[in-house]
Amino acid sequence: MPVDEMSYLFKKFSRGKDTGRLHASGTGTGLGLYVGKNIVDAHHGKVWVESDGEGKGSRFIIELPIEQPAG
Numbered sequence: 001m002p003v004d005e006m007s008y009l010f011k012k013f014s015r016g017k018d019t020g021r022l023h024a025s026g027t028g029t030g031l032g033l034y035v036g037k038n039i040v041d042a043h044h045g046k047v048w049v050e051s052d053g054e055g056k057g058s059r060f061i062i063e064l065p066i067e068q069p070a071g
Contacts, residue, residue, distance in 0.1 A: 001051040001058045009049055010037040033060075040064065 001016070008014045013030040040047045045064040051057070 001049065002054050003051075006049050006051065009033055010047070 005016050009016070010033050012034045014034070015028055015030040037047050040062055043064055045062060047060065047062045050059045050061065
């Protein structure tokens with residue numbers, strides 16, 4: 001994944017530049033990662049993406065706390 005795409009991937013309606021090869025229709029709403037991030041945030045967790053570069057695959061990491069924070 002190109003580094004410049006990683007900065008906006010979790011924003012509402014954002015889509016990668018080369019989504020056509022991933023979906024038969026070449027379209028998507030750009031909401032999947034946004035909604036997923038909001039769910040993780042609601043549980044006081046963290047989500048991020050790591051990549052070794054374009055064409056080398058990407059890792060999406062989710063961390064959730066075992067206990068809810070006080071308050």
